[in-house]
Amino acid sequence: MSSIAEAVPFLLAMGALIVVSGFFSASEAAFFSLRAKEKKRLANGSARQRLVISLLESPDRLLSAVLFWNLVINMAYFGISSIVAIKLGGNQTTAALFAIGSLMAIIFFSELTPKTFAVLRPELFSGCFSVPLYYLIRMVDPIMPILNNMNLFSQRLLCPNLTAEKYLEVSDLENAIELSNQDQHIIDLERAILRNIVQLSDIRADEWMRPRSQFRSFSPPVNINDFQGNLPPSGYLLVTEKDSEEVEKAIRLRDSYELPKENLDKLAKSVGYAPWSTTVAQAYEIMREQDTEVVAIVNEFGETIGILTYEDVVDTVLNYAPSRAKRLLDQNPVHTIDPGKKWLISGMTSLRRLQEFVAGQLPDSKSVTVSGIIQEANQRIARVGDSCTWGPLQFRVLEMPQRGHMLIEMTYSRLEERP
Numbered sequence: 258m259s260s261i262a263e264a265v266p267f268l269l270a271m272g273a274l275i276v277v278s279g280f281f282s283a284s285e286a287a288f289f290s291l292r293a294k295e296k297k298r299l300a301n302g303s304a305r306q307r308l309v310i311s312l313l314e315s316p317d318r319l320l321s322a323v324l325f326w327n328l329v330i331n332m333a334y335f336g337i338s339s340i341v342a343i344k345l346g347g348n349q350t351t352a353a354l355f356a357i358g359s360l361m362a363i364i365f366f367s368e369l370t371p372k373t374f375a376v377l378r379p380e381l382f383s384g385c386f387s388v389p390l391y392y393l394i395r396m397v398d399p400i401m402p403i404l405n406n407m408n409l410f411s412q413r414l415l416c417p418n419l420t421a422e423k424y425l426e427v428s429d430l431e432n433a434i435e436l437s438n439q440d441q442h443i444i445d446l447e448r449a450i451l452r453n454i455v456q457l458s459d460i461r462a463d464e465w466m467r468p469r470s471q472f473r474s475f476s477p478p479v480n481i482n483d484f485q486g487n488l489p490p491s492g493y494l495l496v497t498e499k500d501s502e503e504v505e506k507a508i509r510l511r512d513s514y515e516l517p518k519e520n521l522d523k524l525a526k527s528v529g530y531a532p533w534s535t536t537v538a539q540a541y542e543i544m545r546e547q548d549t550e551v552v553a554i555v556n557e558f559g560e561t562i563g564i565l566t567y568e569d570v571v572d573t574v575l576n577y578a579p580s581r582a583k584r585l586l587d588q589n590p591v592h593t594i595d596p597g598k599k600w601l602i603s604g605m606t607s608l609r610r611l612q613e614f615v616a617g618q619l620p621d622s623k624s625v626t627v628s629g630i631i632q633e634a635n636q637r638i639a640r641v642g643d644s645c646t647w648g649p650l651q652f653r654v655l656e657m658p659q660r661g662h663m664l665i666e667m668t669y670s671r672l673e674e675r676p
Contacts, residue, residue, distance in 0.1 A: 264344040267337050271359070274334040278367035281327040284390055285320070286375035287382035288313060294548040295380045308387040312394070321404060322394040334363055453574045457538035464607050464625035465537050465573065466554045466563030467491055474504055477522040493551060493566060496522040503561050504528055507551035528553050533562060541570045594666075601655070604628030604639070604663025620648045627652060628663050639663060 288309065291299070296313070299306040312319050338359040342352045375382045474495040475483055488510055489495065496506040506525035510516070517524075529543040529552040540552045550567040591610075592601040602611075606627045612619055624630050631652055632638060634645035644653040649669055656664035 264341045267341045267344065271334055271337050271341070271362075274330050274337070275363055275367045278327055278330045278334065278363060279371035280386065280389075281323050281330065282368050283371035283375035283382055284386045285323045285327075286372040287379040287386065288319060289316075290376050290379040291383060293545060297548055299380065299384065302384070305387045306384045308391055309383045312387060312391065318401065319390075319394065321401060322397050323390075325397055325404065326393060331363065335359070450574060453576070457541065457570070457573065458536055460537045460573070460609065461533070461625060462531055462535045462537060462540050462552075462554045462565055463533040463563065464609065465569060466565045467569065468563045469561065472564060474502065475522070478520050479522040481516060481518045481521065491564065491566065492568065493564075494521055494525060495528075495551070495564065496525045503559075504551075504553045504564060507549070507564075509550055528564075530555055531565075532557075537565065537570060537573060540565050541567075544570075598668060600667045602627060602665050602667050604631070604654075604657075604665055618648075619650070622647075627665055627667075631663075631665070 291309075291313070296310060300310045338356065341359075342355050472491040472493075472495060473489040474497045476497050477499060479494065479496060493507045493509050495504050496508075497503060498505045505528065506522065507528050508521070508525040526549055527547075529540075529547045529549050531540045531543055531552050531554055533554055533556055535554075540554075543552050544550060544567055552565045553561045554563045554565060556562050591606065593599075594601055604627055607625055608619065608622065608627070608630070609625075611627065622630060622633065624633050628639060630647050631643055631645055631654060634647070635643050639654050639657060641654050641657055644651065646652075651668045653666045654663060655666050
C-alpha cells in the first residue's frame with residue numbers, strides 16, 4: 258500500500274502530461290486543418306482569432322515548436338512511467354502491463370481523441386489555443402536555429418544525393434494517361450480535360466467572360482418579383498452597388514430551393530474583382546482565395562465589363578471542346594453551310610476557337626472575338642451587311658437582332674490562301 262501511495266503523485270503528473278500532450282496534438286491538427294473560408298473568418302474575427310492567422314504565416318516555425326514541445330512532454334511522461342513501475346514493485350509481468358497501459362493511455366487520450374475533435378472543429382480549437390501557443394512558441398524561439406541546423410545536417414547526412422523533383426510537364430501526364438489500363442474513349446476524354454486545364458493559364462478573362470449584354474444585374478433591395486418569373490441568364494443574382502451599375506455581390510439561384518420574397522440581396526456574398534487581362538486560371542484562384550463563385554471583370558477604368566463564374570470555369574475544363582458561344586447562347590459557334598467553303602458563326606466565337614477550327618495561321622489582333630475583328634476593321638459598331646477580310650477569311654454580318662447575338666457568314670477570301 259505504501260508503494261501505491263508513493264506512486265500517486267507520479268500518476269497525477271502523468272495525467273497532467275497527457276492533458277498537455279493532448280493540447281499540442283489538438284493544436285497541430287486544428288491549425289493545419291483550417292480551410293480557406295475558415296481562415297477568412299478568423300482573419301476578420303477577434304484578436305485571438307487573428308492571432309491564428311499570424312501564427313500560420315510561419316508554418317514551419319509553428320510546426321517545429323509544437324513537435325518540440327510534444328516530444329519533451331512525451332519523454333517526461335515515459336520517464337515518470339518508469340519511476341511509477343519501480344514504485345509499484347511486483348514482478349516483470351506487472352511492470353510490462355503498466356508500460357503497455359501507459360502507452361495505450363497516451364496514444365488514446367493525447368493523440369487520437371484530441372486530434373479527432375480538433376479536426377472536426379478546427380476553427381474553434383485554433384482560436385482557443387492561439388494565445389497560449391503563441392507564448393510557448395516564443396519560449397523555444399532561441400533554440401529554433403539549433404534545431405533547424407540539426408535537421409539540415411541530418412538530411413545531408415542521411416540523404417546526401419537527394420535532389421528536388423523536376424517540374425511535372427504536361428507530356429508526363431499524357432504519358433501516364435496513355436499507359437493506364439483504359440479504353441481509347443476514356444483516354445481521349447482525359448487528354449481533353451488535361452488540355453483544357455492547361456489552357457486555363459492561356460485564356461484571358463475577357464475572352465471567356467459573360468459580357469454585360471449577357472447578364473442581368475439588380476440594384477438593392479431585390480425582391481423575388483423583380484425576376485418577372487424568369488431566372489437571370491447567368492443563373493446568379495447579381496447585385497450592384499447603390500446608385501451604380503458596378504456588380505458588388507452575387508448568389509447562385511439554381512442551388513437555392515427556398516428564397517425569401519424580399520431583400521434577396523442580403524443573402525448575396527461579395528464578388529471578386531480581376532482586370533480584363535487576367536487569365537481564367539488567375540480568376541479561379543481569386544474565387545478560391547476569397548471564397549466566392551463570381552469574379553467581376555473590370556477594364557482599365559474600373560468599370561465592370563463582364564463576369565466570370567465558377568460554372569464557367571467548370572464548363573471550360575469538362576467540355577471536350579469548350580465554347581463561350583455555346584455556353585452563353587446555347588448554340589454551336591460554327592455551322593457548316595458548304596463544307597470547306599462557307600460557314601455561319603456567332604459573333605461571340607473566340608479567335609482561339611476559330612484558330613482551332615481553320616487549323617491555320619491567323620493574323621494577330623487585340624480583339625478576342627469575331628465581332629471584335631469586324632468592329633476593329635470598320636471602326637464602329639457592326640451593322641447588318643458589314644464585311645471585312647481578316648487573313649485568309651472573309652466575314653459578312655447577316656443578322657444582329659441584339660447586342661452580342663451577331664450572326665456572321667465566314668468564307669475563305671481567296672482559294673489559294675486556304676490553310
